[in-house]
Amino acid sequence: MSLELKPRVDALRQKVEEKGLGEVLGRVSPGEVASVGADERRVVIDVDFETYLRAGARIGEYLGVATILGSVMLGRVVEVRRRHVAHIAHIQTLYAPVEDPEGLKTPAQIVLEPLTECPMDDLDKCEPTPVYTPVDPLSVVFRPSPELIAKMLGLPKEGILLGKLYAGGFELPVEVRLPERAMYQHVLVVGTTGAGKTVLLKNMALSTIDAVRNATVLALDLQGDYLLTTLPPEAPGVYQPLDEITVLMPVTRHLIDRHREDIQRIAARNLGEEYSLLDVTDEREAAELVGRALAELFVEETYPGAKVLNAETKTEDKRLVEVVAKVDAGGRVFTLRLLPWAMRFREVYPEIPRFFPFFSERVSMLFRRLLEKLAGKDLRDIDTVMKRLESEVAKDADKDSVWKDLRLHKSQVDNFVRGMNMIYETGLFDVSYAVAEPTGRRVFATFGEPDYMELGGLVVVDLRGFREAPSVASAVVYRVLSRVFEARDEELARGAAPSPTFIFIDEAHYYFPQEGAREDFNKEVVEAMINKLTRLGRVRRMGVVFATHSPADLNDLVIQLTNTKIAMRSEPKVLERVDMSEYAGELAYAQSGVAVAKSFIYRTHAVTFKTLPPQTKHRGL
Amino acid sequence: MAVDGFRVLADYLASAKRALKPLPLREAEDSRPYAVKPLEGAPVRRVEGGAWRFAPVAVDGSTRKLAGPHFSAYVVGVAVYGLGEKAVDFIPGGLGRRFLALRAPREVLTQVERDGRLDFLIVKRSDGAYLDESCDCTDEDIFDEVRVSMESEALLRVAERGGGGLAVVDGPIYFDHWAKTRLLNVRMAAVEGLRRAGFAAVGVVKRVDKSQKLCAQEALDALSVEVDRRYCNDAYVASNAAPKSGIYLMGPFRLSYAGGDLRYYAFPDKVFWYASVHGSVFRVEMLHDDFRRLGGEAEEVAAWLAWTATSRWIPYVIDVVDAHARRLTANLLIALREAVKSRDIPLTYDSEVEFLNALREHVA
Numbered sequence: 001m002s003l004e005l006k007p008r009v010d011a012l013r014q015k016v017e018e019k020g021l022g023e024v025l026g027r028v029s030p031g032e033v034a035s036v037g038a039d040e041r042r043v044v045i046d047v048d049f050e051t052y053l054r055a056g057a058r059i060g061e062y063l064g065v066a067t068i069l070g071s072v073m074l075g076r077v078v079e080v081r082r083r084h085v086a087h088i089a090h091i092q093t094l095y096a097p098v099e100d101p102e103g104l105k106t107p108a109q110i111v112l113e114p115l116t117e118c119p120m121d122d123l124d125k126c127e128p129t130p131v132y133t134p135v136d137p138l139s140v141v142f143r144p145s146p147e148l149i150a151k152m153l154g155l156p157k158e159g160i161l162l163g164k165l166y167a168g169g170f171e172l173p174v175e176v177r178l179p180e181r182a183m184y185q186h187v188l189v190v191g192t193t194g195a196g197k198t199v200l201l202k203n204m205a206l207s208t209i210d211a212v213r214n215a216t217v218l219a220l221d222l223q224g225d226y227l228l229t230t231l232p233p234e235a236p237g238v239y240q241p242l243d244e245i246t247v248l249m250p251v252t253r254h255l256i257d258r259h260r261e262d263i264q265r266i267a268a269r270n271l272g273e274e275y276s277l278l279d280v281t282d283e284r285e286a287a288e289l290v291g292r293a294l295a296e297l298f299v300e301e302t303y304p305g306a307k308v309l310n311a312e313t314k315t316e317d318k319r320l321v322e323v324v325a326k327v328d329a330g331g332r333v334f335t336l337r338l339l340p341w342a343m344r345f346r347e348v349y350p351e352i353p354r355f356f357p358f359f360s361e362r363v364s365m366l367f368r369r370l371l372e373k374l375a376g377k378d379l380r381d382i383d384t385v386m387k388r389l390e391s392e393v394a395k396d397a398d399k400d401s402v403w404k405d406l407r408l409h410k411s412q413v414d415n416f417v418r419g420m421n422m423i424y425e426t427g428l429f430d431v432s433y434a435v436a437e438p439t440g441r442r443v444f445a446t447f448g449e450p451d452y453m454e455l456g457g458l459v460v461v462d463l464r465g466f467r468e469a470p471s472v473a474s475a476v477v478y479r480v481l482s483r484v485f486e487a488r489d490e491e492l493a494r495g496a497a498p499s500p501t502f503i504f505i506d507e508a509h510y511y512f513p514q515e516g517a518r519e520d521f522n523k524e525v526v527e528a529m530i531n532k533l534t535r536l537g538r539v540r541r542m543g544v545v546f547a548t549h550s551p552a553d554l555n556d557l558v559i560q561l562t563n564t565k566i567a568m569r570s571e572p573k574v575l576e577r578v579d580m581s582e583y584a585g586e587l588a589y590a591q592s593g594v595a596v597a598k599s600f601i602y603r604t605h606a607v608t609f610k611t612l613p614p615q616t617k618h619r620g621l
Numbered sequence: 622m623a624v625d626g627f628r629v630l631a632d633y634l635a636s637a638k639r640a641l642k643p644l645p646l647r648e649a650e651d652s653r654p655y656a657v658k659p660l661e662g663a664p665v666r667r668v669e670g671g672a673w674r675f676a677p678v679a680v681d682g683s684t685r686k687l688a689g690p691h692f693s694a695y696v697v698g699v700a701v702y703g704l705g706e707k708a709v710d711f712i713p714g715g716l717g718r719r720f721l722a723l724r725a726p727r728e729v730l731t732q733v734e735r736d737g738r739l740d741f742l743i744v745k746r747s748d749g750a751y752l753d754e755s756c757d758c759t760d761e762d763i764f765d766e767v768r769v770s771m772e773s774e775a776l777l778r779v780a781e782r783g784g785g786g787l788a789v790v791d792g793p794i795y796f797d798h799w800a801k802t803r804l805l806n807v808r809m810a811a812v813e814g815l816r817r818a819g820f821a822a823v824g825v826v827k828r829v830d831k832s833q834k835l836c837a838q839e840a841l842d843a844l845s846v847e848v849d850r851r852y853c854n855d856a857y858v859a860s861n862a863a864p865k866s867g868i869y870l871m872g873p874f875r876l877s878y879a880g881g882d883l884r885y886y887a888f889p890d891k892v893f894w895y896a897s898v899h900g901s902v903f904r905v906e907m908l909h910d911d912f913r914r915l916g917g918e919a920e921e922v923a924a925w926l927a928w929t930a931t932s933r934w935i936p937y938v939i940d941v942v943d944a945h946a947r948r949l950t951a952n953l954l955i956a957l958r959e960a961v962k963s964r965d966i967p968l969t970y971d972s973e974v975e976f977l978n979a980l981r982e983h984v985a
Contacts, residue, residue, distance in 0.1 A: 048706070049707060049708070050706045089945060089948075090944065091931050091933075091941060093929055093931050093937055094899075094930050094931065094932060095670075095868070095928060096928050096929045100937065101676070102676055102702065102708055105708035106707075106708050
């Protein structure tokens, strides 16, 4: 029996070479136990020194094993052992430090963790399985081709491109994708500053638009990163920069005040020297001039040096709905669809305590009644409400007042008044561009919300102006997410397949309440909304991609409901928070762009990849 | 290969019916007249520091014996360090196959000789005489027969590789026994091959308690050691000539085989040093021709070997080959013993002890 094994063992190497499985490196060590048990999977390989020197052996790389029993396995290198001959022979010199280079010519030992297997004779048709069959010593070990690696890992061929497979410190020509269905079960990206989260998210956004038909990618953008996706990178990438981008631009009263003169200046320039905006009598034309001026201001701030070639403005009455502008940024021409965004008080007031939780429990409960009683038929806009509130406060509270009717305590009245003031101060409600004229205040344009059903492609919620005002940013985000959710809900209720919507939230910790941060108190509302999206989004074809360097600041539900986790260079405690401690060694000092994706979607549970270089212009490049 | 071959061999040994008579012990190392003279230079000098200067090739053979009433198997393994792509090469292994001498009744020897599966066996001496019950030899003779030929084969491989340098051998460069002139010729041919390939052969002799080279009066005078020459050996002289702490080199001394007998010309002159490593001593020797050729380097070689002494009190390169050769023969002995025991062949007490020693070394 034993002698019959010899030809089989000898032929194995030949078979590997004939099938073109890859370069033979060595054999499974006869001097070690090759174990594929439930608790331990470990195969040690002897590689002669010459092969080791020529072919190398690197932690994390994939190797193939052709077993004596006829399987092909794929494994991952978890350890490479090198010993000097002095160690092998247990030699210690008394005085002279050993500097003997000959002693390096010892076989390398590679420890492999088997991952998947296929029958060698049915390799082409095989669907890889976990390793069930044993690995005998003297099995042949080879360096597999990229195609074989992709096959044995069972990597999805379609979906959102995350990057290229990364093994042994090198990028392999194997694409790592995340299928669309995994996106609906949400993604969490963690990594320290500079690890490459934003590049990954931006690339994913491009790939999502490319791979998922009719996809809407809604990006909450605090830094202006996504606004650059229309511009080319330094070196051409796999994807082209977007030809069209939709920007949802919150317009506050403060913003209008700050740019009042700029708008007039730009409008005058567009009209010709001898006219000014005040000369325009046609209401529609006036609104369009304001819209174009806003678009030009936006382009000036966002794409320095770029020009607006032409702009079409859509209005409804005086409401400026959108400005569609052709922008030329250094020869790169793209379409900017700018949606000036503000809230109308009379439309949203019942919901206000939900996303502006400045109010006590009782005031929140009575909020709607309070306002309706206070303003009655005059509940047109926030200015009217505030005037009524002012006169109401001036009254004797014990006599005929709203407070008395609703049996409000003085502290509750104070809470209500203080909260209303704070809401008013946000400048987010009933925003218009108006100019005081001798005949009175003339309104040129008003701002509202878009038709959320019609959003498509990349939609950037431009939050750059709110980095120092998280409560205002949170209110905007709450409202937008809430309305998008409702839009998908409505599609679902109609029996139609909801349009695929993916919400990209970079710096996600910013939107979650943090202990001791008073300014952040209404983030709880956004947190509740994000929880709602993650819990209920899947059936509505809504997926959320979170990215943060501080997952400790995310709530447990988000951690729990993001079924794909991508970790980039991170500290061990960060990885522990997302249950990826086992990758600490790999990721603690990883290069920028290197990441481990852990997902139910991958046969091996986790895949290491390197992100593509920025596919569009990126800050800092 | 060896495991399957051992099983075949054990089948033959199981059929042996006649016992073998015990063999006599071997004579002392120095049995021929010679003269020792100190050469120029300090007779005792302290070795202090230095760079890792040399990258020699080193060769060592290890021997083990497994015996029963009907047979004696002499297992030899040779390790070569620094030869080529691997740190260590072996016989048996990449450098050669025959490694086991068998002494057994003639009919067993003739049977195994014809069996092609047992091509690792040596059943005759180099003069053609079978290693049977009538063999006029000692255990040491048989070991030497196998070891010298295997080591010489290894040295020829070193010469074939070329490139020059140092070839350090564990043991004397050559034996000076009349009875082994043929082995001497084999070794000298290998040394000559080395010389032609630009190598200088250097011997490191660890067991010097039977040697009396330093007991020559001129050597004793040079080392300022007083000793009753009737009870003298090199280990004693060398350890008394140098302080007990530190590393010292004594020599060089030139050794010439004296007398008018033409046969003495078979033994070329050697130059040797003794090294004392904290009182433990070993001898470093080379042919006088190589000594001249190397010039001042010759003593640096000896000093470097001493400076690189290991915790086993021997030069680093010798320790490397010694450890590998011993590990090799330990593995072979264990495999052979398993095969023999599986056929219920009894073994001597000494062999069982040897087996246990090999097991200990195997797991170390």
